[in-house]
Amino acid sequence: MSELTAHLDVPLDRGAPAAARHAVTAVLTGWGFHDDDWLDAASVVVSELVTNAVRHGGGCVEVQLEAHGERVIVSVADESSVVPRRRDPDSLGGRGIALIEAMSAGWTVQNYHGGKRVRVELVPCPGVQESAA
Template sequence: MNSTTITITSTPPGPSMVRGDSAAAIRQARQAVRAFTDRLSPAPDPDRADSLVLVVSELVTNALRHGGGQYTLELSGGTGTVTAAVSDSNPAYPRERTPDLNGAGGGFGWHMIRDLTNQLTITPSPGGKTIHAQLPL
């Protein structure tokens, strides 16, 4: 798929949903996270908001690369937390790799995601999986 389909639906403080199927959709997912955190009250600490942007960027990039070429991102807020749920069509769970320190092979993303979240769950579905990453605000 070469097209990008992005849908953002929400009214503060409700959830936001984004769908994407191209590299351009990674930037749009980051923008959706910024817009979502800007609507939260109280506003999260800027470092926490940056952490959420990084986690979402890694999750949607991995969904595009390894999860079937498209993703659905849902953002929701709770008491003192925010959750990013990224779904893709590949049922395989992420695998942890030793980071490539020579810069050619990656392997840093899943480690970062685990370090930045306070709860990380993977839910299988008939059409793939959803990774739920919860961060404190």
């Protein structure tokens, strides 16, 4: 089984989520993940993770992708050690964790260089064989 990785540093500004979405979609497509609905879901997960890192994390925002066959993990790290938590939605937000949970196979938080890294395992991409990625 092949293993692919990519690491991106994302600018800490309002454009960070869009930049991360575009970069991640390009990398995943290049790795052979072509299902449009799956790529859209991956983009939403990346956008939510990066938005939360920019709003609540601070410091440098790092995005990492890992593909182990059909299994894809998206990680976003920031310099805050505050663990994200689900909260009731309001006019300012509160929907991100629920979206991530609905569009993934699960998520965890790890200590990472004095801050945290949120790791999300995406659901398997339709049409991708274990040996393809």
